[in-house]
Amino acid sequence: MRKALITGANKGIGFETARQLLENGYFVFIGSRNMENGKLAVQRLKEAGFENVEAVQLDVTDIKSVESARKEIESKTEVLDVLINNAGINGGLPQAALDAPAEAFQIVMDTNLYGVVRVTQAFIDLLRKSDQPRIVNVSSSGCSLTLHCDPDWMYYSHKAAVYTASKAAMNMYTINLAYELRDTNFKVNAVCPGFVATDFNGQRGTGTAEEGGTRIAKYAMIGENGPSGKFISEEYNPETGETPW
Template identity: 85%
Template sequence: MKKALITGANKGIGFETAKQLLENGYFVFIGSRNYENGKLAVQKLNEVGFKNVEAIQLDVTDMTSILSAKQVIKSKTETLDVLINNAGINGGFPQTALEASAETFQKVMDTNLYGVIRVTQTFMDLLKKSNQPRIVNVSSSGCSLTLHCDPNWKYYNHKAALYPASKAAMNMYTINLAYELRDTAFKVNAVCPGFVATDFNGHRGTGTAEEGGKRIAKYAMIGNDDVTGKFISEEYNPETGETPW
């Protein structure tokens, strides 16, 4: 049975991604900053018939928490097949380049960029033991530099200084990570779940968390001949998913 770790999986897109993987026979570790919230998520999954799931206390901004989570997972399995870096914060609104403080930028980066780096590097040795290791960094088409420079893009006027900057930086990390792992069995991609309604955006999204979870899970389960080092948004590009950086 393949094993997957999803950060920030106690609700929203992370929770729905967990359901998708469970339906496909994976054992899923639900990473949750608040352990009690993680246990509640597991209880909900148990109530609908999913048993191969466990809550793990994991705060991506706290190295002690990450190392502790690794020890718990390592005590149960020597191999991790999937890492989904889903945990993220939006930084609050409004987000203007002239008024958002450097301290606020730092806080958002600490979760959305540095958190991804911390977790990925910490769990790399377990991932390397998998025959088909997969890393999905949850991104957003809203961090595309190309699209944000295109006045014809439908979200052109939806500018925000904090969150897109953090995800654009994470995308660059994804490119480098995929490049360094190019001659291995790893598949590493940045994937946008789409503009879906969750607590994260005040439920203003036009899609569902289930739809977003399916898009993320899809790239966690891709085959050996599938893409790596790509920026995917099936909402933006329904045919291939490939999105301009």
């Protein structure tokens, strides 16, 4: 049975991604900053008929929490097949480039970039033991440098200096990570779930968390001929998903 860890999976897109993987026969570790919320998520999934799921306390901004989660998961499995770096924060609004304090950038980066780095580095050894390791960094087409320079893009006026900078930086980390793992069985991609309605955006999205979870799970389960080192948004590009950085 393949095993997956999803950060920030107690609700929203992370929770729906967990459901999708469970439906496909995976064992899923629900990473949750608040353990009680994680246990409630597991309870909901078990009530839906899924048994191969467990909550793990994991605060991506706290290296001790990350290391503790690593030890706990390692005590239960020698191999991790999938890592989905889903945990993220938006930093609130407004986010004007001239007004947002540097501290706001620092706080959001600590979760959206540094958190991804901490978790990836902590679990890379367990992932290396898999015959088909997959890393999905949950991103957003709203962080594409190219699209944000295009006045014809539908979200051109939706600027959020803090959040977009953090995810653009995470995308660059994804590129470097995929490059370093290019001669291995790893598949590493940045994947946008689409503009879906969750607590993250005040339920303002046009799609559902289930749709977003399906898109993320798809790239967590891609085969050996699947892409790596790509920025994927099936909402932006329904045909191939490939999106400009």
